[in-house]
Amino acid sequence: MTTPRSALVVDDERDIRELLVLTLGRMGIRVDTAADLASAKAQLTAEKYDLCLTDMRLPDGTGLDLITHMSQRYPETPVAMITAYGNVEAAVNALKAGAFDFVTKPVDLAVLRRLVQNALDLGEQRRSQQPASNRLIGDSVAMQQLRATIGKVARSQAPVYISGESGVGKELVARLIHEQGSRNDRPFVPVNCGAIPSELMESELFGHKKGSFTGAHVDKDGLFQVANGGTLFLDEVAELPLHMQVKLLRVIQEKTVRPVGAPAELPVDVRILSATHKNLVKLVEDGKFRHDLYYRINVIELPVPPLRERRDDIPLIAQAVLQRLSAELGEAVPPLSPAASEALRRHPFPGNVRELENILERAVALCDDQQIDVADLGLPAAGAPAASPADPGAAFAPAPTMPLPNGDSALPDALEQIEREAIQKALEACRYNKTKAAAHLGITFRALRYKLKKLGME
Template sequence: MSPRQKVLIVDDEPDIRELLEITLGRMKLDTFSARNLGEAQALLGRETFDLCLTDMRLPDGTGLELVQHIQQRYPQVPVAMITAYGSLETAINALKAGAFDFLTKPVDLTRLRELVTSALRLPAPGGASTAIDRRLLGESLPMRNLRKQIDKLARSQAPVYISGESGSGKELVARLIHEQGPRAGRPFIPVNCGAIPSELMESEFFGHRKGSFSGAIEDNPGLFQAAHGGTLFLDEVADLPLAMQVKLLRAIQEKAVRAVGGQQETVVDVRILCATHKDLDAEVSAERFRQDLYYRLNVIELRVPPLRERRDDIETLANHVLKRLAAGTGHPAAKLHPQALEALKSYRFPGNVRELENMLERAHTLCENKQIEAGDLRLAEGNCAAEAGVPDLTRIDNLEDYLENVERKLILQALEETRWNRTAAAQRLNLSFRSMRYRLKKLGLD
């Protein structure tokens, strides 16, 4: 018979402590209670706990202090914060500090049981590393840091904003966060927000009732309902129209949705992960994205590095892609000529890993004798990092014209990589928007 799991309850209100003790006792869990921060820290030093539930306000400190104490000394113990109703900022601060999740007062017992069950399914810290290593290739420092962050975020229920350029692997990162966490056995529902027609968005997200509009011939659950108990991944979230952003914000805050044509709200338990290649800060500044929704989604930001920031991984990635292309053909994988590998390492890869895969698939088809030469890669001219080196002075007739040409190339490249978002391009080049606008006008690019 396995020992019962232990939960630490920290609250100065006897009624709340008793309610939690009774509810968790019926779940066959052992409970230990503390009235303040000092008692909680003493109990943590004496006992090994599987979960901690703490109130935000304590007589001798705050729940945030307890979260930080546990994160530093007992990182294997998930912590859930209990906050006053409507204290969204407090809850977000708790999630940023490392809390697993939060509850609001008055405590909903169904929600409490779901949270406790989910928290107790968490793997040990670092336990997901092997699986992440197999899926997320590369031993460069940016990739090692990314894997550590995924492992940590998988142990939380905090909304995560995954930022990164197109083709850098944002959806893979979202899947890994889901698969290594307590929702792993539940649905992972990815949705490209830019691919849904605006007039169908509400129905797609929240579902509809039969007869609610022309063509609604039967009840249809939406994406939130499909993801119940699991994770909803909102890709290209910056493409949502403002009207839909308002409805999405309400669904996230209330944890409930109302189908088109429906009268009742349906409670949904969904973790939200989102991503976009756009600069969400710039979208908020330009008033194309609601600031309140931005703060709700961007509780924790996880940046996926572009391929050009981890060139040491290119050889590993390339060999993996070539082995995959050869799998099932009965032939050995093609090899990269040393010059081809050097060409790849000096290329900027505006399309990141996706571009590398497409490039190698084409080269694999075109190469002779199972060896990929530099010419087989068909790299775009003018997009190699080597061009950023010291120029040949004998070829410069006019320094001013040369510098203007370099400036034009860099600005065009930044614009192309940000899909001609001038604010985002200016930030990428570390320019003010006013300076960017002046340069565009000077170079005839406005």
């Protein structure tokens, strides 16, 4: 027989206590109550609870006092704040103090039940949780601290702002927060705010109704609706235009969205994670990013260190990348020579982990020997400017003979098409003898195999 789960309700209003006892009781939860801070602390000492709900105002203190106390003494117990409607500052302070989530008065029972279920699911996951994912590779102090912080913020529902340079792995961090939290069985929806045209952004995020604008032939759910119950990751959030920042702020505060052309708002339950490589504080100062939105998405800031600040992790990451490439190619991948490994440790990596991956992919494709040496890495000479991370096959791509279209992805797409055509012509000229085709192109056989796999031409 399983032990029923339990909750502690702390509120000085008897009506609220009775409402919560009744609601949680119908969910099969045993409920104890306390009318003040002292009584709550005493009951926490005597009893272990799966969840705590506390009012903001108590006769002998505040709910923040209790949240802080529980974060220090009972960190495994999720605690949620009950606060007055519209008291955004209190809710944000509660999340910063360690609260799992918050609910406003008058209490919406549907919202309350979802919150309670999320908290109980999180407690179950903590008890059965395996060690944190090893996809954040590295034994440096910085990485150990990052993994520990991810574990802590995953327990909350607070918005998290992930800061860091391009290529450090901000989306990976966001995915780990989602996977280690109570919403891990619901969708994780990443969206690159800089990749959506401004005129389509409202429809993409919030959805639209049929006939609301030219081309709206059917109803469409927005990304908020797609992520309902789960996590929405707003990557490159600094790229949001100001008019969309206003709309996003309202959605976060009210937990509702209005699809384009819809007569009413729809409730949504999503956790917001956001990231950018830009300096949001500077953008706020320059009037390019709303300060109220900044404070809403930046309840918890999680900086991700650049690769140059954890150089001792480079050999471990390089080994993991080479193992992945070996599995993708279905053959043994040459190891790094000691000199190549040391050259990587000295490289500044302006492109961070993404640059390291690209360097190794190119080296594997172009290496002739049984190991990858310094020359195969293609690193700039000392004092020379570092090239931007390039595609592994760019070294043998023919020069383009046509004007390239505009757009963020136009150059990579155009180069890929040129490579595809050059390889196809070489294969046809050599009657699909790959060894001869590689020699015809002036590349190694391994490089040709790599490109055939990467371009889907196998």
